[in-house]
Amino acid sequence: MKTLPWIIGYALLGMGSSLHAAEALPLSPSFWRDPAFVKSFNGSYRIEARIEPVVSTEERGLLVQVQELMEAGNRRSALAKLKESSLTSKSAALTFNLGNLEFEEGNMEAAEKAYEGAIESYPSFRRAHRNLGVVLVRADKHEAALKHLIEAVKLGDSDGSTYGLLAYCRLQQGEWASALQAYRMAQVSEPDAVEWKAGVAQCLQQLEAQDEAVALLDEVIRERPEEASYAVLQASLLIELGRISDAVKTLELPRRLERLDGDGLVLLAELNLREQRPEEAMSRLEGAFSGKSAPSEARAMGTLGFACSVREWEVARLLLAKVKAMVTGEAPRALRLAEAKLEIDAGESPEKGASLLKALIDEDPTDGVALLELGKYEISGGKNGEGELLLERATAVEGSAADAWVEIAKLRVAESRFGAALKAVxxxxxxxxxxxxxTYRESLAKLADAAS
Known part of the structure; x- marks a missing residue:
């Protein structure tokens, strides 16, 4: 029974390491300033007669005046001229150009309204669909953006930025294969775009092509070493591949550039623990909590759980103290449970840990993890009957049931109740x-047969 992983209890705390990049990376702020996107957006000022509303002579004259103001650097005057003109509200083309100017001025809500007005006046207005999609992406309205970007493609848009943003929306919805296909289309005309390479890498990760994703991210990181999110993504891939030392090296670059945030530093600390370098881990943790960007409670709790599982008590106590300092008001249950387990497993104050567990159970008699841990504690102190009763209560709680049955089996084996242990397994x-x-059941069955 000693070979069963005792790490189980910490996984139940909800403190397991969140090493996988399940959420799509946000578009880098630099994307909106990228020359390829700017060129693509500026191209939307050009009229394409096949798929656009007809522009009257009067409207064209106004557009020429607006263009002259823009060329002179008077964008706000150009915007005012369009707003003040009585022609604008009646013209899809003018309303669309109003949207472009609002976009460039950073007035996203006004731009969205203008593009919607242009589409209402002229439903097949390709550039309006495309630019409305851009605005909606910036507003994190990915489902709505997808609708308009798809419509733009249906109407003949083959621009790399359009396909790339369409892919990004697919990625946000977890449609990995469709996102990958769209990113590949974006790369046809924009093969060097860092955002699209990073997007492909995320898709490949989810489609279990980690090696290819890692290689692609090497290119991305060379081009954007200052953007730590790409290094964190690559590190998560390397962890999945079991290449922990390489993951450490990947995160060290942004750390030295002082670009790694608190969560990244805590992850790096955990990786150092995995590499059996607790001193390095302590140093990274001190940096994480003293920097401008404090780590999230979830990330810190994950590493706290790992530190306990590998019995690095000094690191665990440091993390516990740091997380407690972050909390205002009453500590959350997960943190109190973590403290209870630490006190018991470290062997320094097991009675205190048991008292914390009893308080948690008094507050919530259906707390399966607390029941499980208190049951194990009672058994360790020779109170087998009380411990088994607590474990049986834990089997009634979905999240802790399997581990509670395992603990019951361990107890029954220790008491030479092999048949009963087999039933628990x-x-x-x-x-x-x-x-x-x-595998354990097979061994236990042989033991039960031998004892009968």
Whole structure:
């Protein structure tokens, strides 16, 4: 029984390491200033007669005046001229150009309204659909943006930025294969765009092509070493591949450039723990909590759980103190549970840890993890009957049931109740089939046969 991983309890705390990049990276602020995007957007001022509203002589004259003001650097005067003209509200083309100017001035809500007005007046206005999609992406309205970007493509838009933003929206919705296809289309005309390379890498990660994604991110990081998000993404891929030392090296670059935020530094600390370098881990943690960008509670709790699982108590206590200092008011249950486990498992104040667990159970009698941990504590102190009762209560809670059955099996084996232990393992296997538990059952069955 000693071979069963005792890390189980920490996973149940909800403190497991969040090392996978499940969420899509946001578009870099530099994307909106990228020459390729600017060129593409500026091209939307050009009229394309096949898919655009007809512009009257009067409207064309106004557009010429607006263009002259823009060329002279008087964009605000150009914007005012369009707003003041009685022609604008009646013209899809003028309303569209009003939207462009509002966009360039950073007035996103006004730009969105203008593009919507242009489309209402002329439903097949390709550039209006495309630019409305751009505005909606910037507003994080990805589902709405997707509709207009797809319409733009249907109307013949093949611009790399259009396909890239369409891919980004697909990525945000978890449509990895469709996003990858759209990113590939974006790369046809914009092969060197960093955003599209990073997007492809994220898709490849989710489609389990990690090696290719890592190689692609090497290119991205060379071009944008100052943007730490790409290094964090590559590190998560390397972790999935089991290349922990390479993941450390990847994160060290933005750390030295002072670009790694608190969460990144805590992740780096955890990786150093995995590499059995606790001193380095402590140093990175001190940096994480003393910097401008403090780590999130979730990230810190994840690494706290890992530190406990590998019995690095000094690191764990540092993290516990730092997280407690972040909390205002009453500590959340997860933090109190973590403290209880730390006090018990480190062996310094097990009675205090047990007292914390009892308080948690008094507050919520269905707290499966607290029941499980208190049951284990009572058994360790020789109170097998009380401990088993607590474990049985934990089997009634979905999140802790499988591990509670495993602990019951361990207790029954220790008491030479092999048949009863086998039944407990079978209950655990119903909830968590296969893996090492199945191997353990086979060994236990032989032991039960030998004892009978």
């Amino acid at each position: 079978d209950e655990a296997l119903k909830l968590r089939p296969g893996g090492s538990l199945e």
